[in-house]
Amino acid sequence: MKAIESPYRHSIVRDGCTLCHDIQERVDEKKTTIKSSVFQKEGVVYLGILPEDKEYQIDATVSDGFGISCEPKNAVITPKELRKKPEEAYQLKWISDVRIEKIKKSLFAEAVISWATNVPATSEVEYGTAKKHTNRFTSGDIYTKKHLVTLNRLRHKRKYRYRIISRDISGNILQSKEYILDTSNAFTGTGETMSEDRADHPSINNMQAFKIKGRGVYLEISANKPVKFSIGLKEVKEKNDGQCYGSPATRYSTINACLKCHPQDSSHPVGVRSGRPGIVVPDDVATIEKGLITCTTCHYPHGGENLYFARMDFKKNMCAKCHVGYFK
Ligand code: HEC
Ligand code: HEC
Ligand code: HEC
Ligand code: HEC
Incomplete structure (x- = not known):
């Protein structure tokens, strides 16, 4: 890539392609699966002590005594928003x-x-x-x-x-x-044993997470018949919305990624469009989603020939390129 040899390099670009680009090498998601070894119609499954402000996805399936499983049921939970129950x-x-x-x-x-x-x-x-x-x-x-x-x-x-x-x-x-x-x-015996009716396919009736102070997060789950539960739990990661090399720039690669290291108020508002008569964004300017201003509207993401990786001439009255009303 040319910019790596440019006079003004963005040092982080050398190794950090995945900071902005979505390439196949996905980070392994940490996932745990909790399986029950007994048949039950309803139960409470301990999910552990989970950080309060992370998001978790729960994938639950159940299977009956014939080994028939149901469609997975999903839910996304954030521990801090869960209902508290008294111990x-x-x-x-x-x-x-x-x-x-x-x-x-x-x-x-x-x-x-x-x-x-x-x-x-x-x-x-x-x-x-x-x-x-x-x-x-x-x-x-x-x-x-x-x-x-x-x-x-x-x-x-x-x-x-x-x-x-x-x-x-x-x-x-x-x-x-x-x-x-x-x-x-x-x-x-005549009591409630493992279900007998093969035609009666298992399904999840209800699923709800709650927490107990000092103990952690639990999942209450019930089914239509005695079943074994299998509960998958994984953290929902901030998604890199996938700009591959050469594919159209995304909001992630042109704004969100930059804000991991630079403050929002680094220079100019971004994620905005022209909404006023005095501001016209010309077609030759790099925007996403037809006219949305991003960090890379004015800066080359990889570095470049100019100070500040300028994409336009910052010395001339570059503001007037779009702010036609004020700067003329
Ligand atoms: C700071 C975020 C960022 C990093 C880090 C980054 N890129 Fe990019 N890259 C972009 C953006 C944004 C575009 C789209 C540029 C545009 O629309 O003008 C892009 C475009 C590209 C393109 C398309 C052609 C071009 O040059 O415009 C290639 C190829 C590319 N990047 C490769 C890489 C490689 C290889 C790395 C790692 C060595 C890398 N990028 C690291 C943000 C980044
Ligand atoms: C991983 C952290 C990181 C990310 C992500 C990142 N930068 Fe940077 N950026 C830096 C650092 C550190 C510097 C200081 C110069 C250097 O070492 O390259 C810098 C320098 C710059 C400069 C030049 C500042 C100067 O004083 O010369 C600009 C402009 C810039 N970044 C814009 C962007 C844009 C636009 C994006 C998103 C496409 C982005 N950066 C993403 C860390 C980052
Ligand atoms: C409308 C054009 C424009 C947009 C959009 C823009 N910048 Fe800038 N940026 C500039 C200009 C012009 C300068 C030079 C500022 C100066 O001379 O003080 C600059 C300077 C910088 C600098 C170096 C100066 C400093 O304070 O360290 C960084 C870093 C930077 N911009 C990052 C960003 C990031 C990150 C975004 C997106 C959140 C962004 N810019 C969006 C025009 C823009
Ligand atoms: C690529 C086009 C473009 C360039 C170049 C540009 N701007 Fe903007 N600017 C915009 C757009 C679009 C908005 C959002 C307008 C809106 O909210 O209606 C905006 C908003 C602003 C705002 C905040 C909104 C307001 O007007 O109250 C300021 C301040 C601003 N620009 C200053 C500058 C300055 C200073 C420069 C030159 C360093 C500059 N802009 C260069 C397109 C640009």
């Missing part, structure tokens, strides 16, 4: 209705256990055959009131001891007494 509203007080919904036999045995809590809490099960050997299932930072946990890879014809545990958003823990589960007899 006290999420105090775990009781666990109830601990039940075995189903025992299924195939290669291994499988048991589905359900229970309820007064507020959304985690779904955890501690289980084992002998006193010493204990397995633990946990749903992670996903909270629900109606819990449904599947324990896989159980042995046939065994008695398992199990105890269920729930933890609320504040970390309060409740656990049940110990129960016995016998894998000898397969059966299906």
Whole structure:
């Protein structure tokens, strides 16, 4: 590029092409995905402590027991604008209705256990055959009131001891007494198990983010049937609106990019058009969007032959080029 050898160089141009130009090499977006390991109709998913003034995009999908997924649902949130909820509203007080919904036999045995809590809490099960050997299932930072946990890879014809545990958003823990589960007899209970109707496709009914002071941001989500959630979370970046080399100049490359380093009031108003009889912008002047004044109307962006990278002769009465009314 010629300007790099020009007497008046814009030093930042040497390496910083992407400051103004959109070239394919995209910065990797930081994205996290939170997946639930249990089936539930509604739940609260912890999204973490997020900076207050950034924007985040949420992409949620759900899938049912047949592995059928729904169309993704999106939302954009800014933590500082979210509704605050009091932590006290999420105090775990009781666990109830601990039940075995189903025992299924195939290669291994499988048991589905359900229970309820007064507020959304985690779904955890501690289980084992002998006193010493204990397995633990946990749903992670996903909270629900109606819990449904599947324990896989159980042995046939065994008695398992199990105890269920729930933890609320504040970390309060409740656990049940110990129960016995016998894998000898397969059966299906009558309670609410994983949905049965294949034709009934999963969909998201409702999705709303809120925050709890000192704890962070949560997403409340509900579906039409018991599903597993998959929640993608990514920061929305300021978009470089894409002027490739040689393509028409954009507002981004001729104004926004400059303002990353130079103050708005560097010299002349920009992002303005002639709106008065005394000001006429001639056709031979570089503007965008048919007549909009930008920084590069008067300055070459890469540097150039003249002081201040002048695109017009700054010494003559250049103002009169457009301000025909005043300067004549
Ligand atoms: C400070 C912002 C900025 C930087 C940094 C920048 N450009 Fe540009 N570039 C522009 C703008 C604005 C235009 C459109 C100029 C116009 O409309 O007159 C442009 C135009 C171009 C063009 C079209 C032909 C021309 O010279 O007008 C090429 C090629 C180009 N740039 C390459 C580069 C390369 C390569 C780099 C990095 C070494 C770079 N630019 C860095 C803002 C920049
Ligand atoms: C990454 C920071 C950065 C961006 C973006 C940037 N500049 Fe600069 N600009 C500088 C620095 C630093 C200088 C000082 C001279 C140098 O080192 O090139 C400068 C110098 C200038 C000068 C000459 C000032 C002088 O005293 O000679 C002009 C005019 C200018 N920039 C206009 C622009 C325009 C127009 C854009 C957008 C198309 C832009 N700059 C984008 C950092 C930037
Ligand atoms: C209408 C023409 C025009 C437009 C539009 C314009 N400038 Fe200037 N700019 C000038 C002139 C003329 C000078 C020389 C100023 C002087 O002599 O004091 C200048 C000087 C500068 C300087 C160097 C002087 C200093 O104060 O450091 C920078 C940097 C600069 N302009 C940046 C910008 C940026 C950034 C924009 C867009 C936000 C912009 N200019 C828009 C005409 C313009
Ligand atoms: C490329 C054309 C062009 C050039 C050259 C130009 N201007 Fe402007 N200027 C405009 C336009 C267009 C506006 C916006 C008018 C409006 O708001 O209706 C404007 C607005 C202004 C304003 C603020 C609005 C007002 O009039 O109250 C000032 C001050 C100004 N120009 C001064 C200057 C000076 C000083 C120079 C010479 C250094 C200059 N302009 C060169 C096109 C130009």
